[in-house]
Amino acid sequence: MKEIKILYLYPDMLELYGDYGNIQVLKYRIESRGYSVIIDRYSIDDDAPDFNNYDIVFAGGGADNEQSILAEDLIKYKDNIKDAIKNGVFFLLICGSYQLFGKYYKDVDGNIIPGLDVFDYYTESNPDRKSRCIGNIVIEVELNNFKTTVIGFENHGGQTFNISRPFGNVLFGNGNKFNDTQEGYFQNNVIATYLHGPLLSKNPVLTDYIIKYCLDRKYNENIILENLNDEFENLCREQLLNRFLK
Amino acid sequence: MKNFFIILAMKILNIILKIFHKNGGNLLGKIAFNWNPEILKYFKTNCPVIAVSATNGKTMTNNCIAYTLKNSGYKVVSNVEGNNMETGIISTLLKNCSLFGKIKADFLVFEVDESYIPIVFKDFKLDTLVILNFFRDQLDRNGEVESLILRINEFLKTYNGNLILNNDDPNVARLGQANPENLNVYYFSVDKYKYATENIKEAGEGKFCPFCKTKLEYEYYQYSHVGKFNCPNCNFGNNEIYKLATNIDLKNRCFEINDVTYNIKGNSIYLVYNYTAVISVCSLYNISTEIIRNSLSTFSLNNGRLEELEINGVKTIINLAKNPTGSNVSLRILNEDDDEKELLFVLNDNIADGFDVSWIWDINFDNLNNVSRIITSGTRAYDIAIRIKTSGFDSCKIEPYLDLTEAIQALYKTDIKKYVIANYTSLQPTRKQIKHFGGLEK
Structure with a gap:
């Protein structure tokens, strides 16, 4: 049986805003098609994982306090992570983790918290602590030359700069910065984004893009995923796109 | 003089609202606050002020305390309609005070939104504060739980009144150490119930010791992160318990404290926590066990809470x-x-x-x-x-x-x-x- 292995980073610390739901949606859509899924969890004090052993690496957003603790831990795996990305392991990084994989994060007091420096972007917190990009967001993304809209919820103070290739163009909401036209960072096997919601819950096309990518890579074929009953997802998308875009 | 006229105007407005059968919510408080943001200072009372705060269970616990005190024959002023922000509390005071801001009552009992504790009680003397729990709640509006707890902790550093805390929620129990000089800290707890689990079953917050950052150890979880915990490093959580609920029997809707059986309406573990808090407060004010028992057995909110x-x-x-x-x-x-x-x-x-x-x-x-x-x-x-x-x-x-x-x-x-x-x-x-x-x- 075909199998997808997911590494879930810091589930006990990066667990705000329902980001765990992304793992549940992946599991649901993988298992509904008769494939199997293995979810390994890694957190501080656990044995070091080899990122190359996985098909998907997932990390979510967390409280500010906890994020700085795990930044120190994650940096130990910098070379292994870079290697895994180069080898094509899929990385799905939400909010705090998105920031963490960049060059640095500059906090309100001007302190620089070094990131993993895997990607060239960097994040600076908004000088006004109380002012954050909060709200529903819709972006347009292109996956395998196919354009689709992605619906989510953003809640971030950090403003991210120097994005070489965004995940999507903003149709509604803020994006990487206040009133930005671009959201997130994207390469074939990396989606780094501010979108909670959870991201994959209302975007089955995106979820299936990730699943297909992993199966194709692992089993070296061009797989056609079996259609699932997406009635609720489609109704939800129709309702929300009507509400936000009209 | 200005405050006198504000109160007069609000009293008249209240009469008009009553004629039209409107409650007004926190409207009176809002108007008065806009007129004078310091209006809270003007209210005077000689009676004890009791406040209840939590993420969940404020209204039920607050109203049950007010109900029990009333059953003891006391005159109680309380925001039983659930208007728990600063303006809601001002509204309740406006409706119950004289034109000179004097409130004649035996007890003032308020449920207070978690984030308003430091604001409301900056100027208003508090006799007893009850805190039940902290859970994640509307993060896009309230922010992270931790920053909320830190603000309350800051307020408690100079607070010397009674502090009644749920010892089974680490984020609540930690507040007992905010002011080491306060000798009036009381912890309550609820014994393991039938459906308690060894591992956490639902999303929770208290994973690490707030004092030494060690991972907390749990003997059991009642629900979410509420349960019997202890810090293996600094022994945080090991407090003397003022009121401990035992023999929790949700099927028959009862539990015991100090060998007295309390019958309640409703069958949830969180109700037992709320009512143990009620019993803790009422005991501090020497309300008789019989009156508390009768009150708990007849109390229900009937507004969509179970x-x-x-x-x-x-x-x-x-x-x-x-x-x-x-x-x-x-x-x-x-x-x-x-x-x-x-x-x-x-x-x-x-x-x-x-x-x-x-x-x-x-x-x-x-x-x-x-x-x-x-x-x-x-x-x-x-x-x-x-x-x-x-x-x-x-x-x-x-x-x-x-x-x-x-x-x-x-x-x-x-x-x-x-x-x-x-x-x-x-x-x-x-x-x-x-x-x-x-x-x-x-």
């Missing part, structure tokens, strides 16, 4: 749930009931609910016990339907309706027992429509 109704002969239980823990404890009650049942979940995303509905992914819908069908409704009916489907519940048995009336009609197509969970702004419309459907209300 409200039990008969709708055309079908048993229906309605409960408010505005955050993951509120929903998880509602599902606990449902799962602890072996009867066949159907669930209606109503989810709105209006301003007062928070626009972000991603918290529904922190609700544990796994292995629902004997649920044959689920109806969803509200402005986010589809979001919650997707959530439930993804947990493994058969999607053929899920029916989403954006329209609440249609949802309720669909719900009562069968005469199977109903559980209804509704979030903040959806609760009252849902109650009203269900009662209307059952001919209980026009």
Whole structure:
């Protein structure tokens, strides 16, 4: 049986805003098609994982306090992570983790918290602590030359700069910065984004893009995923796109 | 003099509101506050002020304390309608004071929104503060739980009144150390109940010791992160318990404290926590055990907090749930009931609910016990339907309706027992429509 292995980073610390739901949606859509899924969890004090052993690496957003603790831990795996990305392991990084994989994060007091420096972007917190990009967001993304809209919820103070290739163009909401036209960072096997919601819950096309990518890579074929009953997802998308875009 | 006229004007406005049968909510407080933001300082009282705060359970605990004190013959002023922000408390004071701001009562009892404790009681002397729990709640509106706790901790550093804390919530128990000189700290606790678990079952907060950052060890979890914990490094959590509830019997709706049996209406573990807090407060003010027992056995809110109704002969239980823990404890009650049942979940995303509905992914819908069908409704009916489907519940048995009336009609197509969970702004419309459907209300 075909199998997808997911590494879930810091589930006990990066667990705000329902980001765990992304793992549940992946599991649901993988298992509904008769494939199997293995979810390994890694957190501080656990044995070091080899990122190359996985098909998907997932990390979510967390409280500010906890994020700085795990930044120190994650940096130990910098070379292994870079290697895994180069080898094509899929990385799905939400909010705090998105920031963490960049060059640095500059906090309100001007302190620089070094990131993993895997990607060239960097994040600076908004000088006004109380002012954050909060709200529903819709972006347009292109996956395998196919354009689709992605619906989510953003809640971030950090403003991210120097994005070489965004995940999507903003149709509604803020994006990487206040009133930005671009959201997130994207390469074939990396989606780094501010979108909670959870991201994959209302975007089955995106979820299936990730699943297909992993199966194709692992089993070296061009797989056609079996259609699932997406009635609720489609109704939800129709309702929300009507509400936000009209 | 200015304050005198503000109060006079608000009293007149209150009379006008009454003529039109309007309660006004926190309107009076809002106007008075805009006129003079320092108006709270003007109110004078000689009686003890009791405040209740928490993420969940404020209204029930507050109203039950007020009810018990009233049953003891005291005159009690309380914001029983649940207006718990600064302006809501000012409204309650305005309605009950003389033109000179004097409040004649034996007790003032307030439920206070967690974030307003430091603001309201900066100028208003507090005799007893009760804190029940802290859970994640509307993160897009309130921010992270930790920053809220730190603000309350800061306030408590100079507070010397009675402090009644839930010893089973690490984020609450830690506040007992905010002011080491305060000798009036009382901890309450609830003994392990039948459905307590060894591992955490629902999303929770207190994972690390707030003092030494060591991972906390739990003997058991009652619900969410509430349970018997201890820090293996610094022994945090090991406090002397003022009131301990034992022999928790939810089936027969009773528990014991100091060998006295208390019967309650309702069958949830979180109610036992709320009522143990009530008993702790009332004991501090020497209310007789008999009056407390009678009060607890007759008290119920009947406003959608575990409200039990008969709708055309079908048993229906309605409960408010505005955050993951509120929903998880509602599902606990449902799962602890072996009867066949159907669930209606109503989810709105209006301003007062928070626009972000991603918290529904922190609700544990796994292995629902004997649920044959689920109806969803509200402005986010589809979001919650997707959530439930993804947990493994058969999607053929899920029916989403954006329209609440249609949802309720669909719900009562069968005469199977109903559980209804509704979030903040959806609760009252849902109650009203269900009662209307059952001919209980026009």
